[in-house]
Structure formats: structure tokens, C-alpha cells
């Protein structure tokens with residue numbers, strides 16, 4: 542019955558994400574078996590076309606209960622409108638130029654206040670059997686927002702295996718620096734390499750994700766392949782892409798946007814509708830794909846129940 546209904550939909554309208562969102566609505570309604578078969582068929586047909594999702598589906602991804610049930614943005618939206626200054630400052634530059642970055646082989650240096658220092662591949666850090674799908678709200682400091690189905694593992698699980706020592710108070714991250722493949726790095730839009738950091742309790746928070754996939758597929762280069770950070774209660778720039786170094790530190794590490802403009806961008810960068818950016822209000826956001834900045838931004842991007850206690854007693858205007 543469901544299959545017949547799907548046949549009524551013109552193929553041109555069956556985008557992977559509409560299948561995806563419909564499947565989620567059906568799943569919520571409880572029609573698990575029939576819809577699973579339907580969705581599989583459509584995925585297969587869609588990927589045979591080869592136009593929309595070139596990457597292979599990641600195997601064995603478990604759905605996380607920590608996902609929001611809001612509808613996800615489309616694959617085209619999420620891979621066609623990006624910030625990745627290593628490829629230029631335009632929102633379409635990453636989609637155009639990120640293919641020039643070579644992600645194979647890929648090595649991540651782990652150093653600083655940590656037991657298991659060394660150079661790791663993505664596979665060394667993340668086992669396929671650990672992969673979870675986490676659908677998170679996303680809020681950029683420039684006020685656009687999105688709902689994104691990431692695939693990854695909690696950073697805390699990776700850190701636990703690397704064994705931070707008792708002086709490890711922060712985790713610092715660094716992006717690939719390769720100007721011959723990242724044309725934006727031939728200019729000075731930011732100081733390169735891009736660097737970011739989290740306090741240890743933030744890094745160990747169960748919501749903090751190391752992502753390797755999007756929509757069940759390996760990350761496209763423009764979204765931070767092969768491995769990036771996702772911190773859903775912070776402005777987007779904390780979620781550093783294409784990570785080549787994870788360093789455990791005693792002191793608060795420098796961060797790219799704070800280096801660029803300390804008054805406008807603090808270390809914490811928690812989404813906060815009550816604290817304006819010096820040049821614009823943060824009260825509202827524009828959902829990606831829409832024209833209007835008409836959606837109310839939520840404290841900690843809607844994750845206050847889970848994360849607010851980490852900042853109890855802190856002046857969030859001063860520590861912005």
C-alpha cells in the first residue's frame with residue numbers, strides 16, 4: 542500500500558531528504574517494517590542515478606535518541622551553502638572548490654597532555670560499529686540555521702581512549718593547512734591554520750560529536766571531510782572542519798575567530814539570543830532555504846536543559 546503510494550510521486554520530486562523526512566514521520570507513526578522496505582527501494586533508485594549522493598552509504602549507523610525530530614534541511618542546501626574560508630569567503634565557494642582538497646590518506650596528530658600521543662588515521666580513532674546518526678539543530682553566528690543529520694561518534698568516547706592526563710583542561714583542534722589544495726589559504730581571510738578549542742567538560746559532554754558523515758554518507762569535502770567537530774549549542778564556527786590535530790592543553794587555546802576579532806567572537810560562543818553580536822541582534826534566525834529571519838533563536842540553541850549547568854555562575858555576556 543505504501544509502495545503504491547510512492548509510485549504516485551513523480552521521480553523528480555523524490556529527493557533523498559524528502560524520503561528521509563517522510564520515513565522519519567512514518568517511523569514515528571509506527572509503520573516500521575513496510576516503510577523500511579520502501580525507503581530502501583527509493584534510496585537505491587536515487588543512488589543509481591548517481592547525481593545527488595555520490596558517496597556510499599555508511600554501514601551500521603545506529604539512530605541516536607539525542608536527535609531532534611524537526612525536519613532536516615536538504616542535501617543540496619547543506620552541501621551548497623557553507624562556510625569554509627579555506628576555499629573562499631563566499632557561501633558557494635566550498636561547493637565549488639573543496640574537491641581540490643585531498644583527504645586520502647589523512648592523518649590526525651594527537652599530542653599535548655595525553656597518554657596516547659601519536660598519529661592516527663580516521664579509522665584508528667573511530668570504528669564503523671560506533672557510528673551514530675545525530676540530527677542536530679545548527680546555528681551560525683551570521684544568523685542562518687539548519688537541521689542536520691550528522692553521522693559520528695561522541696568526542697568523549699574518542700578522548701577516553703586517548704587518555705587525557707590530569708593537567709588536560711582544554712582540547713585544541715587544528716584544520717589542514719595546505720594552500721596548494723585550499724585556495725582560500727593563499728589569502729589572509731583568517732590566520733591559518735584554522736584553530737578551535739573546547740573546555741574539557743564541553744569536550745566530554747555527550748552532545749559533542751566528531752562527525753564523519755552527513756545523511757548516512759561520508760562527509761563531502763565542503764562539510765569538513767573526513768572528520769569534523771559538531772557542537773550543537775555553540776555558534777557554527779566552533780565546529781571546526783577537516784581536523785588534522787587534537788591537542789590536550791592546560792591553558793585555554795587560541796581560536797580563529799577570536800584571533801580575528803576578540804570583541805566580536807569569544808572563546809565560548811554559546812548560542813545566546815540575549816547577547817547581541819556587536820553588529821546585529823541574535824534574537825532571530827533564518828532557517829536555511831527560507832528568506833525570512835523570522836524564527837526565534839533559543840538559548841543554547843535549544844539545548845539548555847542539557848548544557849546550561851556547565852555555565853552556572855558565569856556571566857554569559859562577558860564570557861561570550
Ligand SMILES: Nc1nc2c(c(=O)[nH]1)N[C@H]1C(S)=C(S)[C@@H](COP(=O)(O)O)O[C@H]1N2
Nearest residue numbers: 623624625626681716735777778780781782
Ligand atoms: N576549518 C574551518 N572550519 C570551519 C569554518 C571554516 O571557515 N574553516 N567555518 C565555520 C563556520 S563559520 C560555520 S557556520 C560552519 C559551517 O558548517 P557547514 O558548512 O557544514 O554548515 O563551519 C565552521 N567550521
Ligand SMILES: [Mo]
Nearest residue numbers: 681682777778
Ligand atoms: Mo558561521
